Amino acid sequence: MKDIFGKALRDYQNNNYSKDIVTWTNISDEDELPLPYLFRDYAEMPKLEQKALNLSKGHILDVGCGAGSHALWLQNKGYKVKAIDTSQGAIEVAKQRGVLNIELKPLLEESETFDTILLLMNGTGIFQELSQVTKYLIHLKSLLNPNGQILIDSSDISYMYEGEDGGTWIDLNSPYYGELDYYLSYKGEEEVPMKWLYLDFETLHTACQTVGLQCEKIMDGAHFDYLAKISHL
Numbered sequence: 641m642k643d644i645f646g647k648a649l650r651d652y653q654n655n656n657y658s659k660d661i662v663t664w665t666n667i668s669d670e671d672e673l674p675l676p677y678l679f680r681d682y683a684e685m686p687k688l689e690q691k692a693l694n695l696s697k698g699h700i701l702d703v704g705c706g707a708g709s710h711a712l713w714l715q716n717k718g719y720k721v722k723a724i725d726t727s728q729g730a731i732e733v734a735k736q737r738g739v740l741n742i743e744l745k746p747l748l749e750e751s752e753t754f755d756t757i758l759l760l761m762n763g764t765g766i767f768q769e770l771s772q773v774t775k776y777l778i779h780l781k782s783l784l785n786p787n788g789q790i791l792i793d794s795s796d797i798s799y800m801y802e803g804e805d806g807g808t809w810i811d812l813n814s815p816y817y818g819e820l821d822y823y824l825s826y827k828g829e830e831e832v833p834m835k836w837l838y839l840d841f842e843t844l845h846t847a848c849q850t851v852g853l854q855c856e857k858i859m860d861g862a863h864f865d866y867l868a869k870i871s872h873l
Protein backbone atom coordinates (compact mmCIF):
# COMPACT_ATOMS: atom_id res chain seq x y z
CA MET A 641 0.00 0.00 0.00
CA LYS A 642 1.36 3.43 -0.96
CA ASP A 643 -0.95 5.16 1.55
CA ILE A 644 -2.31 7.64 -1.00
CA PHE A 645 -5.39 7.97 1.26
CA GLY A 646 -3.17 9.02 4.17
CA LYS A 647 -1.34 11.50 1.95
CA ALA A 648 -4.62 13.16 1.02
CA LEU A 649 -5.69 13.34 4.69
CA ARG A 650 -2.32 14.89 5.62
CA ASP A 651 -2.67 17.52 2.88
CA TYR A 652 -6.12 18.50 4.09
CA GLN A 653 -5.00 18.64 7.72
CA ASN A 654 -1.99 20.81 6.75
CA ASN A 655 -4.10 23.29 4.74
CA ASN A 656 -2.84 21.96 1.39
CA TYR A 657 -6.30 21.10 0.08
CA SER A 658 -6.57 21.59 -3.66
CA LYS A 659 -7.83 18.27 -5.07
CA ASP A 660 -10.20 15.52 -3.97
CA ILE A 661 -9.55 11.78 -4.00
CA VAL A 662 -10.78 10.05 -7.18
CA THR A 663 -12.20 6.53 -6.84
CA TRP A 664 -13.58 3.98 -9.29
CA THR A 665 -14.41 0.27 -9.28
CA ASN A 666 -14.60 -2.62 -11.71
CA ILE A 667 -18.32 -1.84 -12.17
CA SER A 668 -18.43 1.95 -11.87
CA ASP A 669 -16.82 5.04 -13.36
CA GLU A 670 -14.73 7.66 -11.65
CA ASP A 671 -16.25 9.46 -8.70
CA GLU A 672 -14.88 12.12 -6.37
CA LEU A 673 -14.50 11.55 -2.64
CA PRO A 674 -14.38 15.10 -1.22
CA LEU A 675 -11.65 15.37 1.41
CA PRO A 676 -13.75 17.62 3.71
CA TYR A 677 -16.20 14.72 4.06
CA LEU A 678 -13.53 12.70 5.86
CA PHE A 679 -13.25 15.55 8.39
CA ARG A 680 -17.03 15.83 8.92
CA ASP A 681 -18.53 16.93 12.19
CA TYR A 682 -21.64 15.42 13.76
CA ALA A 683 -24.08 17.67 11.89
CA GLU A 684 -22.54 16.69 8.54
CA MET A 685 -22.70 12.93 9.21
CA PRO A 686 -25.39 10.74 7.64
CA LYS A 687 -28.27 9.92 10.04
CA LEU A 688 -27.08 6.35 10.16
CA GLU A 689 -23.67 7.39 11.56
CA GLN A 690 -25.30 9.77 14.03
CA LYS A 691 -27.46 6.86 15.20
CA ALA A 692 -24.39 4.63 15.62
CA LEU A 693 -22.65 7.30 17.72
CA ASN A 694 -25.72 7.77 19.90
CA LEU A 695 -25.99 4.01 20.52
CA SER A 696 -22.31 3.73 21.49
CA LYS A 697 -21.52 2.98 25.13
CA GLY A 698 -18.73 1.88 27.44
CA HIS A 699 -15.23 1.15 26.12
CA ILE A 700 -15.34 1.84 22.37
CA LEU A 701 -13.17 0.70 19.45
CA ASP A 702 -13.34 2.73 16.20
CA VAL A 703 -12.07 0.37 13.47
CA GLY A 704 -10.67 2.08 10.36
CA CYS A 705 -10.94 5.46 12.06
CA GLY A 706 -9.60 7.47 9.09
CA ALA A 707 -9.22 11.12 10.14
CA GLY A 708 -10.88 10.24 13.47
CA SER A 709 -14.17 12.11 13.15
CA HIS A 710 -16.25 9.49 14.99
CA ALA A 711 -13.61 8.79 17.65
CA LEU A 712 -13.25 12.52 18.37
CA TRP A 713 -16.98 13.06 18.85
CA LEU A 714 -17.19 10.12 21.26
CA GLN A 715 -14.06 11.19 23.11
CA ASN A 716 -15.51 14.68 23.55
CA LYS A 717 -18.64 13.08 25.03
CA GLY A 718 -16.42 11.52 27.70
CA TYR A 719 -16.21 7.94 26.40
CA LYS A 720 -13.07 5.83 26.60
CA VAL A 721 -12.21 5.36 22.92
CA LYS A 722 -9.51 3.49 21.06
CA ALA A 723 -9.03 4.06 17.34
CA ILE A 724 -7.12 1.86 14.88
CA ASP A 725 -6.29 2.16 11.21
CA THR A 726 -3.83 0.66 8.72
CA SER A 727 -3.00 4.04 7.14
CA GLN A 728 0.02 5.78 8.68
CA GLY A 729 -1.25 9.13 7.35
CA ALA A 730 -4.69 8.59 8.90
CA ILE A 731 -3.13 7.77 12.27
CA GLU A 732 -0.96 10.90 12.19
CA VAL A 733 -3.88 13.14 11.23
CA ALA A 734 -6.31 11.67 13.76
CA LYS A 735 -3.63 12.11 16.44
CA GLN A 736 -3.08 15.74 15.41
CA ARG A 737 -6.83 16.30 15.59
CA GLY A 738 -6.79 15.09 19.19
CA VAL A 739 -7.58 11.36 19.22
CA LEU A 740 -5.73 10.22 22.34
CA ASN A 741 -5.64 6.43 22.14
CA ILE A 742 -4.75 5.40 18.61
CA GLU A 743 -2.71 2.64 16.99
CA LEU A 744 -1.50 1.72 13.53
CA LYS A 745 -2.78 -1.84 13.28
CA PRO A 746 -5.14 -4.00 11.23
CA LEU A 747 -8.35 -5.18 12.86
CA LEU A 748 -7.18 -8.80 12.92
CA GLU A 749 -4.26 -7.80 15.19
CA GLU A 750 -6.43 -6.08 17.80
CA SER A 751 -6.78 -8.09 21.02
CA GLU A 752 -8.37 -5.88 23.71
CA THR A 753 -12.06 -6.26 24.48
CA PHE A 754 -14.76 -3.59 24.08
CA ASP A 755 -18.41 -2.76 24.82
CA THR A 756 -18.90 -1.12 21.40
CA ILE A 757 -17.02 -1.77 18.17
CA LEU A 758 -17.71 0.72 15.38
CA LEU A 759 -17.09 0.02 11.70
CA LEU A 760 -18.45 2.99 9.73
CA MET A 761 -18.49 4.29 6.13
CA ASN A 762 -19.15 0.87 4.64
CA GLY A 763 -17.66 -1.00 7.56
CA THR A 764 -17.87 -4.36 5.77
CA GLY A 765 -15.35 -3.04 3.24
CA ILE A 766 -12.55 -4.04 5.60
CA PHE A 767 -13.59 -7.74 5.24
CA GLN A 768 -12.62 -7.41 1.54
CA GLU A 769 -14.28 -10.62 0.26
CA LEU A 770 -17.32 -12.70 1.14
CA SER A 771 -15.03 -15.67 1.92
CA GLN A 772 -13.38 -13.64 4.72
CA VAL A 773 -16.55 -12.50 6.48
CA THR A 774 -16.66 -15.50 8.86
CA LYS A 775 -13.01 -15.02 9.87
CA TYR A 776 -13.60 -11.31 10.63
CA LEU A 777 -16.84 -11.97 12.52
CA ILE A 778 -15.20 -14.65 14.70
CA HIS A 779 -12.39 -12.21 15.47
CA LEU A 780 -14.81 -9.36 16.23
CA LYS A 781 -16.75 -11.72 18.52
CA SER A 782 -13.54 -12.40 20.47
CA LEU A 783 -13.15 -8.62 21.06
CA LEU A 784 -16.68 -8.18 22.39
CA ASN A 785 -17.45 -7.90 26.12
CA PRO A 786 -20.45 -9.96 27.35
CA ASN A 787 -23.08 -7.27 26.69
CA GLY A 788 -21.13 -5.69 23.87
CA GLN A 789 -22.28 -4.60 20.41
CA ILE A 790 -20.78 -4.18 16.97
CA LEU A 791 -22.29 -1.29 14.99
CA ILE A 792 -21.57 -1.64 11.30
CA ASP A 793 -22.93 -0.06 8.11
CA SER A 794 -22.98 -1.27 4.53
CA SER A 795 -25.13 -1.20 1.38
CA ASP A 796 -26.92 -3.62 -0.89
CA ILE A 797 -25.37 -2.57 -4.19
CA SER A 798 -27.54 -4.75 -6.44
CA TYR A 799 -28.98 -1.43 -7.75
CA MET A 800 -25.61 -0.82 -9.41
CA TYR A 801 -26.29 -3.75 -11.72
CA GLU A 802 -29.60 -2.40 -12.97
CA GLY A 803 -29.94 -1.55 -16.64
CA GLU A 804 -32.01 1.32 -17.97
CA ASP A 805 -34.89 -1.10 -18.62
CA GLY A 806 -34.97 -1.97 -14.89
CA GLY A 807 -33.49 -5.47 -15.39
CA THR A 808 -30.33 -6.54 -13.58
CA TRP A 809 -27.18 -8.02 -15.10
CA ILE A 810 -25.82 -9.82 -12.03
CA ASP A 811 -24.00 -12.93 -13.28
CA LEU A 812 -25.02 -15.73 -10.91
CA ASN A 813 -21.85 -17.68 -11.80
CA SER A 814 -19.64 -14.78 -10.72
CA PRO A 815 -18.40 -14.11 -7.19
CA TYR A 816 -20.79 -12.30 -4.82
CA TYR A 817 -22.01 -9.06 -6.45
CA GLY A 818 -20.85 -6.86 -3.54
CA GLU A 819 -17.18 -7.83 -3.98
CA LEU A 820 -15.56 -4.94 -5.82
CA ASP A 821 -12.10 -4.09 -7.06
CA TYR A 822 -11.57 -0.61 -5.72
CA TYR A 823 -9.20 1.92 -7.23
CA LEU A 824 -8.12 5.24 -5.80
CA SER A 825 -5.97 8.08 -7.08
CA TYR A 826 -4.95 11.43 -5.68
CA LYS A 827 -3.05 14.22 -7.44
CA GLY A 828 -2.19 11.85 -10.28
CA GLU A 829 -0.81 9.07 -8.07
CA GLU A 830 -2.59 5.70 -8.09
CA GLU A 831 -2.99 3.39 -5.08
CA VAL A 832 -2.46 -0.37 -5.40
CA PRO A 833 -5.92 -1.81 -6.24
CA MET A 834 -7.88 -3.02 -3.20
CA LYS A 835 -10.72 -5.43 -2.60
CA TRP A 836 -13.71 -3.76 -0.94
CA LEU A 837 -16.86 -5.60 0.15
CA TYR A 838 -20.41 -4.25 0.19
CA LEU A 839 -22.64 -6.71 2.03
CA ASP A 840 -26.44 -6.78 1.87
CA PHE A 841 -28.17 -7.13 5.24
CA GLU A 842 -29.52 -10.67 4.66
CA THR A 843 -26.07 -12.02 3.83
CA LEU A 844 -24.55 -10.32 6.89
CA HIS A 845 -27.39 -11.68 9.04
CA THR A 846 -26.83 -15.25 7.80
CA ALA A 847 -23.06 -14.99 8.30
CA CYS A 848 -23.61 -13.82 11.89
CA GLN A 849 -25.88 -16.79 12.61
CA THR A 850 -23.23 -19.24 11.41
CA VAL A 851 -20.74 -17.91 14.00
CA GLY A 852 -23.24 -17.66 16.88
CA LEU A 853 -23.88 -13.92 16.78
CA GLN A 854 -27.19 -12.13 16.48
CA CYS A 855 -27.68 -9.37 13.95
CA GLU A 856 -30.48 -6.84 13.79
CA LYS A 857 -31.07 -3.97 11.42
CA ILE A 858 -31.17 -0.68 13.31
CA MET A 859 -32.12 1.56 10.40
CA ASP A 860 -32.07 2.02 6.66
CA GLY A 861 -30.09 4.88 5.18
CA ALA A 862 -30.96 7.20 2.33
CA HIS A 863 -29.53 5.08 -0.51
CA PHE A 864 -29.71 1.26 -0.11
CA ASP A 865 -27.47 1.51 2.96
CA TYR A 866 -28.22 0.28 6.46
CA LEU A 867 -26.88 0.22 10.01
CA ALA A 868 -26.75 -3.15 11.79
CA LYS A 869 -26.13 -4.11 15.39
CA ILE A 870 -24.35 -7.41 16.04
CA SER A 871 -24.18 -8.92 19.52
CA HIS A 872 -23.76 -12.21 21.42
CA LEU A 873 -26.72 -14.61 21.29
Ligand SMILES: C[S@@+](CC[C@H](N)C(=O)[O-])C[C@H]1O[C@@H](n2cnc3c(N)ncnc32)[C@H](O)[C@@H]1O
Pocket residue numbers: 645677678703704705706707708709724725726727730745746747748760761762766
Ligand atom coordinates in the same frame (compact mmCIF):
# COMPACT_ATOMS: atom_id res chain seq x y z
C1 LIG B 1 -13.76 4.34 4.00
S1 LIG B 1 -12.49 4.74 5.14
C2 LIG B 1 -13.49 5.23 6.51
C3 LIG B 1 -12.80 6.14 7.47
C4 LIG B 1 -13.64 6.60 8.68
N1 LIG B 1 -14.24 5.48 9.41
C5 LIG B 1 -14.73 7.55 8.24
O1 LIG B 1 -15.92 7.18 8.34
O2 LIG B 1 -14.43 8.67 7.82
C6 LIG B 1 -11.90 3.12 5.63
C7 LIG B 1 -10.73 3.16 6.59
O3 LIG B 1 -10.41 1.82 7.00
C8 LIG B 1 -9.01 1.66 7.05
N2 LIG B 1 -8.73 0.21 6.97
C9 LIG B 1 -8.74 -0.57 5.85
N3 LIG B 1 -8.47 -1.85 6.18
C10 LIG B 1 -8.30 -1.89 7.52
C11 LIG B 1 -8.04 -2.93 8.46
N4 LIG B 1 -7.88 -4.20 8.07
N5 LIG B 1 -7.93 -2.62 9.78
C12 LIG B 1 -8.10 -1.33 10.20
N6 LIG B 1 -8.36 -0.30 9.35
C13 LIG B 1 -8.46 -0.57 8.04
C14 LIG B 1 -8.52 2.53 5.90
O4 LIG B 1 -7.16 2.88 6.03
C15 LIG B 1 -9.45 3.72 6.00
O5 LIG B 1 -8.94 4.73 6.83
